[in-house]
Amino acid sequence: MRAGPRISSEEGGPCCSGKISAYRRTAAAMTDPRFAEIESHRPYMLRYALSQLRDGPLAEEAVQEALVSALESVGSFNGQSSLRTWLTSILRYKVIDLQRRAVADRAHFQSAEAADFDDESWLDALFDETGHWRAPPLAWSDPEATLEQHRFWETFEPCLDRLPAPGARVFFKREILGEGTEEICKEERISPSNCWVILHRARLALRSCLEKNWFVAEASIGR
Amino acid sequence: MAGNVNCREASRLLSAACERNLVAGEEEALRHHLERCLMCRNFESQLQFLHRAAERFRSGAN
Numbered sequence A: 001m002r003a004g005p006r007i008s009s010e011e012g013g014p015c016c017s018g019k020i021s022a023y024r025r026t027a028a029a030m031t032d033p034r035f036a037e038i039e040s041h042r043p044y045m046l047r048y049a050l051s052q053l054r055d056g057p058l059a060e061e062a063v064q065e066a067l068v069s070a071l072e073s074v075g076s077f078n079g080q081s082s083l084r085t086w087l088t089s090i091l092r093y094k095v096i097d098l099q100r101r102a103v104a105d106r107a108h109f110q111s112a113e114a115a116d117f118d119d120e121s122w123l124d125a126l127f128d129e130t131g132h133w134r135a136p137p138l139a140w141s142d143p144e145a146t147l148e149q150h151r152f153w154e155t156f157e158p159c160l161d162r163l164p165a166p167g168a169r170v171f172f173k174r175e176i177l178g179e180g181t182e183e184i185c186k187e188e189r190i191s192p193s194n195c196w197v198i199l200h201r202a203r204l205a206l207r208s209c210l211e212k213n214w215f216v217a218e219a220s221i222g223r
Numbered sequence B: 001m002a003g004n005v006n007c008r009e010a011s012r013l014l015s016a017a018c019e020r021n022l023v024a025g026e027e028e029a030l031r032h033h034l035e036r037c038l039m040c041r042n043f044e045s046q047l048q049f050l051h052r053a054a055e056r057f058r059s060g061a062n
Helices: A021-025 A027-031 A035-039 A042-053 A056-072 A083-102 A143-148 A150-161 A165-176 A181-188 A192-221 B007-016 B024-036 B038-059
Strands: none
Touching: A035 A056, A035 A083, A042 A056, A042 A083, A042 A150, A042 A165, A056 A083, A083 B038, A143 B038, A150 A165, A150 A192, A150 B038, A165 A181, A165 A192, A165 B038, A181 A192, A192 B007, A192 B038, B007 B024, B007 B038, B024 B038
16 A cells, blocks of 8 residues: 555646645645755656656655655755755665565566667667768767756756666666666666667767757857 | 777777676777777767766766
8 A cells, every 4th residue: 555645647747746735735845945955856856766666656656755754854964965865865765665565566567668679770770881870979069067057957857868768767777876787687677788788779869869959059059 | 809890889889888898809899990980989988978977967966
């Protein structure tokens, strides 16, 4: 049994808009000056939860519970780690808890995408018959300064979300959470070589998205 | 797999190198390709950038 009633989401809206009324009811949430700051980490937290749980509603539930816990205990946050790191550690416990609860329901953990890893047609879209880049990677200007720009992350996040099916989750685990490939293979129930294919594809897709939507776009408006 | 690799194969090896040690033949073929191919050197730099961006994203310093 999951705790509490499920509040249905608003149709067509972003992930969580209709689901936060219970959270909003928390008096502390309304008055704590860190409410907005904590709330701003919700998209990241949802990505984290999705990478671990694969199940949208379950992931939202985990985030919801973590945010409520965070607001209840924000007084104990001492600023030694970043706020995101602290929120993620709370969320990790919620995720583990939900995984345990869902373990009886194996469906959540069945490999959702029966990807055909021998099918390399996606590579044919990126490379011509002689193996050359169809859209050669450009030299990106000033990548270090890019990371300092707030607007860059408004491009980075949608690019991350647009990665092909298992790619977003596996890339998130590998590069953002820094999990080892071996651990990921076990969780995803795939072979190492399939994991490498997924990551290869994800990296190519991400670099292409960033190049098009950030680096070229920025150059054309002249920084 | 000593000898030449094309960009498609080089991109695969560059990504694989983030996950595992390349075997001698692979490494040599990749290095040889990179010496001659600016586009793949750009891709190599981009992979490093993705890695740094991901670290930054995790800490929330963005």
